[in-house]
């Protein structure tokens with residue numbers, strides 16, 4: 306744990322030299338709304354970290370800030386030790402950060418394969434402008450797309466359009482589109498919202514498989530039991546601030562977390 310850094314709020318997190326991503330005093334304000342208000346944390350390499358927090362506590366805004374889609378009010382973003390606080394959003398995927406969105410964002414006129422291919426093309430765009438994609442590039446792309454579809458359980462569904470898939474499978478297409486870029490960090494914003502228990506477990510298993518391959522992940526979810534089952538580390542947010550950080554069992558027992566979040570859940574005691 307780094308101790309020499311002076312932190313503006315109680316250190317719940319302790320960014321570590323081995324962390325893939327570190328946030329230092331990150332803030333995103335929308336006028337008077339302090340959606341993210343001074344977050345300092347680090348994501349351990351190869352681990353699944355989760356963020357709990359009530360509606361409107363700033364979780365999605367934080368993911369937006371990490372991917373540079375949402376401008377920062379202040380603070381620093383570091384990926385693999387490199388300050389990327391000012392890079393353009395398009396460059397973030399090439400750094401090795403992939404994401405899925407809280408609401409499914411797939412192109413309805415494209416097939417499953419083509420939607421996933423888009424993720425690959427984003428990275429392939431790093432090729433010099435004068436070098437047109439050749440046969441070898443296309444073969445590499447096809448293989449990467451096939452692997453991503455296979456890993457997300459979508460093999461055989463390549464030719465379908467998103468509208469022909471269940472909601473759970475559409476979510477998987479989004480995950481495939483993110484992992485086809487071979488990210489080093491995957492951000493998942495409520496990937497199991499609207500899914501049944503069985504589909505949620507499947508997503509949890511997929512995340513564990515990706516972790517086994519070394520992928521660092523950050524997930525936002527309201528399903529406390531799933532978060533405890535899936536995550537190695539939990540953060541809790543309230544009103545744009547970090548109110549807890551630690552092992553899942555410690556965080557869900559934390560009085561401040563229960564007060565802010567769990568206490569409002571009907572199934573509070575059974576779920577935690």
Ligand SMILES: Nc1ncnc2c1ncn2[C@@H]1O[C@H](COP(=O)(O)OP(=O)(O)OP(=O)(O)O)[C@@H](O)[C@H]1O
Nearest residue numbers: 335338340358359360361362363364365366367407
């Ligand atoms: N583009 C925006 N402009 C103005 N206010 C915004 C914007 N995006 C988010 N907010 C506000 O910032 C706060 C945090 O919103 P955010 O979507 O990050 O919360 P969340 O924790 O993801 O909530 P949920 O669990 O409902 O998804 C809310 O008060 C929200 O209304």
Ligand SMILES: [Mg+2]
Nearest residue numbers: 364365366407
């Ligand atoms: Mg959200």
